[in-house]
Amino acid sequence: MITELENKVKIEGILEEIDLTETTFNKDGRSTEAIRGSFTVRVETEINKEPKTLSVPVSVFVPKYKKDQPTVVRADYAKYHDMMTSWVSIAAGGLENADCVRVNNGKIQSNEFWGRNGQLVSTCRISQGFIDKIPRDKMHPEASFSVIFAVGDEPKYEVDKDGVETKRFKLRGLVPTYNGGLNVVDFYAYNPGVISAISSYWQKGDTVKAKGVLNFSYKTETYVPEVDFGEATPETRTVSVNELILTGGNSNPIDGEMAMTTDEITNALAARQAHLEELKNKKPASAPAPKASNSTPSFKDFDLGF
Secondary structure, three states: OOOOOOEEEEEEEEEEEEEEEEEEEEEOOEEEEEEEEEEEEEEEEEEOOEEEEEEEEEEEEEEOEOOOOOOOEOHHHHHHHHHHHHOOOHHHHOOOOOOEEEEEEEEEEEEEEEOOOOOEEEEEEEEOOEEEEEOHHHOOOEEEEEEEEEEOOOOEEEEOOOOOEEEEEEEEEEEEOOOOOEEEEEEEEOOHHHHHHHHHHOOOOOEEEEEEEEEEEEEEEEEOOOOOOOOOOOEEEEEEEEEEEEEEEOOOOEOHHHOOOHHHHHHHHHHHHHHHHHHHHOOOOOOOOOOOOOOOOOHHHOOOOO
16 A cells, blocks of 8 residues: 655745634544634745745644543644634734744645536645744745655646647646545646756656645736627736646656555555545445456556546
8 A cells, every 4th residue: 555755845934814713523423623724824935036925825624632642632733723812914913013934744735626517626735734933033934845756647848728838847746645545736847957857767657756846826917808899908817826846856766665556556546536436426425435456447547637
């Protein structure tokens, strides 16, 4: 079975917004308290030598009590409770009064659900790690990641809806989770040297190690709306950007025990597909996912497109 490998996200910046609530969930037949929601960190940085203001949302779900000690409050629950009650965000107190934070050991995850049109929607999100409040003069703005994943398709330049290549070099990554699953996420590259190395050394199915930066930001674009008659007037709109940008890595794929095998990837993708079909058909959550068998498509046959 696939096991979780390196998947670390580090964020340092100013607490921009807090959207956390206390809730309950059912655990082993009893109601258990938890904190869930998200918070956003503003990071002033540069990406490809271009100044960027990032707004990085971090997803949170923390049970109140330790798993093996059901009367002992978890330290991270107490930390997020403090955030809810006493930490100051830009939204609540303004930029000058907001607290600065450091997030260590966050994780890259995929967030997948079925849209109303019946199409699978998949986005990337960052889950909580260890968070601390830090002095502003000790803050070094950063939004970076280091991750080991399997290459899910042949790396290539992205194409737009008209089939024209864009400047974004794209590859689909299969990031293993602690429970034997796979997060399917897209990575991008812009740097010519990085693109050249990926094209030369990485192939579908390779287990690779890479580092990069988060680009969770906004951009303004101009478009021409369709009209029934007359001349259309160009308009502008704000579009959210959600990118994992590769900035470096190891040229040689990982081998040995840390490398994911074709069978492991195939089985994990089959379980993922079964879970997605379960969600689509609204089957009971307890329904077991079908196991991969001789009739299960191999990894090379899986279509990872959305």
